Structures are given as C-alpha cells and as structure tokens.
Amino acid sequence: MADEPMSSQTDTICLETRDLWFAYGDNPPALRGISLTIRAGDFVGLVGQNGSGKTTLAKHFNGLLRPTQGQVLLYGQDIRDRPVGELARTVGYVFQNPDHQIFSATTREEIAFGPRNLGLEEAEVQRRTEQAMEHFDLTEYADHQPAVLGFGLRRKVSIAAVYSMRPQILILDEPTAGLDWHCTHDLMERLTALHRQGHTIILITHDMRLIAQYTPRCMVLREGKLLLYDDTRKVFEHCDLLRETHIELPQVCELARELAPIGVRRDALTVPELCDSYADLIARREVTNAGGH
Amino acid sequence: MQVGIDLFVLRKSWLHEIDPRVKLFFVAVSIIILLVFKNIFFMLTALVLLHLLHWSAKIPRDRILFVWKTLMPVAILICVLWVVFYPAGDPLIQIWMVKITLVSLAQGAVLGLRIMTMAFVVFAWLYSTDQPSIVRSLVKLKMPFEWGLILALALRYIPTFQGMYAVISEAQQARALNISEGKGFGRVRTLMPIFVAMVISALRASDQLARALEARAFGAHGVERTYLRDISFRPLDWVFTFAIFATALLLLYLNFRYGFGRQPISLF
Numbered sequence: 001m002a003d004e005p006m007s008s009q010t011d012t013i014c015l016e017t018r019d020l021w022f023a024y025g026d027n028p029p030a031l032r033g034i035s036l037t038i039r040a041g042d043f044v045g046l047v048g049q050n051g052s053g054k055t056t057l058a059k060h061f062n063g064l065l066r067p068t069q070g071q072v073l074l075y076g077q078d079i080r081d082r083p084v085g086e087l088a089r090t091v092g093y094v095f096q097n098p099d100h101q102i103f104s105a106t107t108r109e110e111i112a113f114g115p116r117n118l119g120l121e122e123a124e125v126q127r128r129t130e131q132a133m134e135h136f137d138l139t140e141y142a143d144h145q146p147a148v149l150g151f152g153l154r155r156k157v158s159i160a161a162v163y164s165m166r167p168q169i170l171i172l173d174e175p176t177a178g179l180d181w182h183c184t185h186d187l188m189e190r191l192t193a194l195h196r197q198g199h200t201i202i203l204i205t206h207d208m209r210l211i212a213q214y215t216p217r218c219m220v221l222r223e224g225k226l227l228l229y230d231d232t233r234k235v236f237e238h239c240d241l242l243r244e245t246h247i248e249l250p251q252v253c254e255l256a257r258e259l260a261p262i263g264v265r266r267d268a269l270t271v272p273e274l275c276d277s278y279a280d281l282i283a284r285r286e287v288t289n290a291g292g293h
Numbered sequence: 294m295q296v297g298i299d300l301f302v303l304r305k306s307w308l309h310e311i312d313p314r315v316k317l318f319f320v321a322v323s324i325i326i327l328l329v330f331k332n333i334f335f336m337l338t339a340l341v342l343l344h345l346l347h348w349s350a351k352i353p354r355d356r357i358l359f360v361w362k363t364l365m366p367v368a369i370l371i372c373v374l375w376v377v378f379y380p381a382g383d384p385l386i387q388i389w390m391v392k393i394t395l396v397s398l399a400q401g402a403v404l405g406l407r408i409m410t411m412a413f414v415v416f417a418w419l420y421s422t423d424q425p426s427i428v429r430s431l432v433k434l435k436m437p438f439e440w441g442l443i444l445a446l447a448l449r450y451i452p453t454f455q456g457m458y459a460v461i462s463e464a465q466q467a468r469a470l471n472i473s474e475g476k477g478f479g480r481v482r483t484l485m486p487i488f489v490a491m492v493i494s495a496l497r498a499s500d501q502l503a504r505a506l507e508a509r510a511f512g513a514h515g516v517e518r519t520y521l522r523d524i525s526f527r528p529l530d531w532v533f534t535f536a537i538f539a540t541a542l543l544l545l546y547l548n549f550r551y552g553f554g555r556q557p558i559s560l561f
Binding site: 059062064083084085086088089092093095097099100101102103104113114117118147161162165 | 471
C-alpha cells in the first residue's frame with residue numbers, strides 16, 4: 001500500500017464481492033448472494049433497516065467474517081486466506097462503539113497501537129500518530145486518558161486510531177450515532193477531507209441527510225440482499241422502494257419533489273442545492289418577465 | 294448441543310417440579326455425605342444413582358456427557374497424583390521410585406469419583422432449575438433481596454459480556470492485533486488490549502445500570518417489597534425434604550457408628 005493514499009476516485013476496483021452468502025451458525029442467511037464492486041476513492045453510504053446485513057457485509061471487507069459461500073476480493077485478490085491483521089493494513093474498520101477499542105493510558109498511545117502492530121519503525125509510528133491527532137484535532141488531548149474523554153472525543157480517538165494505520169479503505173460503522181449535529185458535521189468534514197486525499201470511505205448510517213450531503217454513492221440493503229447501489233442522486237429517485245424498506249428521504253428531497261412542477265430541480269439533495277435551484281428559477285422568471293415588458 | 298451459561302434444560306419432570314429449595318438442600322446434604330464417605334463402592338453406587346436421577350429428570354444425554362468431558366481430566370489427574378504420591382500398603386507394582394498399591398489405587402479412584410459425583414449432584418440442580426428460580430429460592434432462604442438481585446444481574450450479564458468480548462476482540466484485531474500470538478504470560482500481554490477495554494466497558498455498563506436502577510426507585514426506604522412470582526412448599530416437597538434428611542441421617546449414623554463407607558475398599 002502506498003504511504004500517502006492516491007487522490008480521489010479512480011477506475012481501479014478496490015473491493016468486490018461475488019455472490020456473497022453468509023449465515024451466523026444455523027440461522028437463516030444474513031447475506032444472500034451479494035455481488036458488488038467499490039472503486040478506489042469512492043465515498044459510499046451503506047444504508048438499510050436494522051438487521052438488513054450492513055455490518056455483516058462490512059465485516060467481510062476486512063476479513064472479520066468469512067463468506068459461507070462466494071468471494072470477497074481486495075484489489076482483485078481473494079482474501080479468503082488472509083488474516084485480519086494483514087488486511088488491516090489496507091482496510092480500516094471503525095466499530096460502532098468507541099469504548100470497544102479504547103484501552104490505553106493516553107490518547108497518543110491509543111492511536112499509536114495500530115501502527116505498532118503493523119511493525120513500523122518507532123519514528124514512523126510517532127509521525128503517523130501526530131498526524132492522526134492533528135487531523136482529528138486531538139493534539140491537546142494527547143496525554144489525556146482516552147477512556148474518560150467525552151463521547152464525541154472518544155469517537156474521534158477511535159477513528160484516529162484506525163486512520164493512523166493509513167488504510168486505503170476506511171469503513172465506519174455508524175460513526176455519528178450519539179453525536180450532536182455540530183459534532184456530526186465536524187466529523188463528516190474530516191472524513192470528507194480524507195476522501196479528498198484519496199481514501200475510499202464506506203459509511204454505515206441510518207441518517208439519510210448524511211448520505212444526501214456527503215456520500216456520492218449509496219447502497220441499500222434489505223433482508224441481506226443488495227436492493228440498490230448507484231449514485232446517491234439516482235438511488236434517491238426510488239423513493240417508493242426506499243419507503244418500503246422504511247427509509248425516509250430527507251425533507252429537503254421531499255420538498256424538491258413537491259416543487260418540481262414549478263421548475264425547481266427534482267433531484268436536489270441538500271438545502272443549498274434546493275436554494276440554488278429556486279434562485280435560478282426566480283432569476284429565469286425575472287429575465288422572462290423583463291423580456292416580456 | 295452447545296452448553297452455554299444458562300445450564301437449565303426445560304423439561305417436564307418430577308425434578309423440575311419440586312421446589313428449588315429442596316434441590317438446594319439435596320445438594321448441600323449430598324456434598325456433606327460425599328465428603329464423609331471414602332469407599333469406592335459407595336461412590337460408584339452414588340454415581341449410578343445420580344445418572345438414574347438425571348435420566349428420570351429427562352436430562353439429555355449430551356448434557357450428561359458434557360459433565361463427563363469437562364471433569365474427567367481433573368478426576369483422572371487427581372487420581373493419578375494420589376496414586377503416585379500417596380502409596381499405602383504393599384506395592385502391586387513398582388516402577389523406579391513409584392509404588393502402586395491397591396489401597397492407593399482405591400483411594401485415588403474415590404477422590405476422582407468424588408469429583409464426578411459432586412459435579413452430577415450440582416448439575417442435577419442446575420439442569421433442572423432456571424436462574425430466576427435459583428435466585429428466588431435463595432431470597433426465600435432469607436438472603437437479602439439486594440444480594441439476590443446482584444446474583445440475578447451477574448448471571449444475566451454473563452452472555453452480554455461474552456458478546457462484548459467477541460466485539461472487542463474483533464475491534465482490536467481490526468487494528469492488526471494478532472490474538473493468537475504468544476504463550477503463557479506473553480499471550481496474556483497480547484490479550485491485554487482486549488481485557489482492559491472489557492474492564493472499561495464493564496465499569497461503564499455497571500455504572501449506567503446502577504443509575505438506571507436508582508432512577509426506578511431501587512433501594513427506596515420505607516417500602517415493603519412485594520413479589521410478582523413467589524414459591525411455596527407443597528406436600529410433596531415436604532416428603533422429599535424428609536426423605537433426603539432421613540437418608541442422610543441414616544448414612545451418617547452408619548458411618549459414625551459402624552464405620553460404614555470409611556474404608557476405601559471394604560464397606561465396613
């Protein structure tokens with residue numbers, strides 16, 4: 001893996017699943033024949049109801065779960081026999097609950113844990129640790145006990161601790177759960193910055209506003225099957241299908257649909273998009289009216 | 294069948310029906326008897342009777358095998374250590390400094406069998422009594438309700454902590470921790486990130502639980518506690534209690550008065 005991730009989306013396929021099936025023990029399959037590809041540099045939102053298989057699918061990407069049937073390919077290579085520790089160099093996975101990984105006496109040590117496990121030189125470990133702390137604005141907490149920091153900061157520590165390993169692909173399982181809107185946006189802006197640097201980001205969430213605002217691509221799971229996977233704008237066109245899976249579009253998207261008959265763009269995803277479209281509409285009408293007089 | 298933390302096996306049997314306090318009494322009395330008696334034939338008979346008890350309570354065969362598989366290595370180890378280190382009487386065979394005698398063989402077998410019989414006594418109780426009933430019976434035996442609740446919560450949280458261990462282990466593996474690395478203390482050091490994260494999560498969970506209980510008026514003063522589900526002795530429970538008590542008394546009398554079951558090989 002390159003030290004600095006490559007820039008933005010490419011045509012290289014970094015992750016691929018072929019007819020992926022998985023069942024926990026004797027239970028019915030949690031994943032049913034999922035075939036998909038994710039390009040390097042993508043920012044993909046992974047949505048679906050509770051129990052639809054989002055986390056189960058994501059855990060296949062870094063080898064925490066192994067397919068009952070089918071294949072998972074990382075940069076074209078089957079990962080069947082590759083240990084999780086080795087895959088962690090390329091695929092970072094941030095768990096839903098930050099408390100499930102924090103154990104060190106200081107934030108610095110917590111963030112340095114992953115790079116040390118990779119067997120890097122101490123100077124490189126320190127360099128990555130400092131950079132990760134800087135990126136997530138944690139430098140002032142470097143010598144604090146991470147376990148007693150506030151939830152938002154613990155969340156950042158858990159992400160920084162995975163980011164410091166410099167995985168090309170970063171999977172985040174509901175990273176904004178329990179965060180207020182300010183912390184959520186602060187975190188999403190930092191993830192967007194990582195995406196701009198060329199990291200592939202897979203974001204599991206229930207918050208469709210985040211999908212609309214931040215993830216250009218979106219996949220929807222229902223009962224272990226891949227229901228939709230396309231550009232977010234195209235996925236949001238299937239609002240009836242989404243509603244069937246109890247996924248509600250952001251209100252601004254609903255409003256855009258309602259205003260479409262008067263000329264506002266129907267597929268606006270965010271408030272600024274809607275406002276711009278409405279302003280354009282007004283401007284066009286003014287021009288038309290001025291021309292008429 | 295996988296044997297989990299809750300050992301209870303749901304069946305309709307006489308053993309399941311009787312009051313949990315009777316079963317607890319049976320366990321206590323049986324353990325005293327098994328510690329007092331030192332005869333191999335007595336132990337073998339007890340073991341056979343306990344298997345009959347499990348069979349009559351419709352305990353599945355794999356549950357019985359689980360007890361054997363789990364405790365057999367310990368029983369054999371104790372037996373072998375006794376035979377090697379405590380020779381008594383004339384040696385049957387001697388290999389270098391190790392003398393193997395008939396008496397030490399019998400004594401070792403008694404110790405091994407005692408482990409097995411005691412285990413079957415305890416498992417008869419655990420297989421036929423669900424966790425709430427165990428707690429209820431202890432509270433009924435004047436254990437403070439708070440202690441009973443602590444016990445119930447401890448039992449309730451075991452599967453939760455098992456799940457937590459699995460998730461934390463995955464989270465640390467995702468940070469390239471090789472959990473199969475090292476042996477002995479090296480392995481303990483390897484697993485330390487999992488253990489420490491477990492302790493932090495457990496402390497956080499216990500703190501939240503305590504606050505949630507307080508928020509629901511747990512421990513409020515001047516309130517007399519009532520119980521939704523209560524247990525009470527039926528005539529049959531008295532019959533069993535009396536039968537257990539009488540049998541134990543008889544066996545102990547025979548043991549102390551006539552030396553019944555005191556010798557490892559001969560009954561008297």
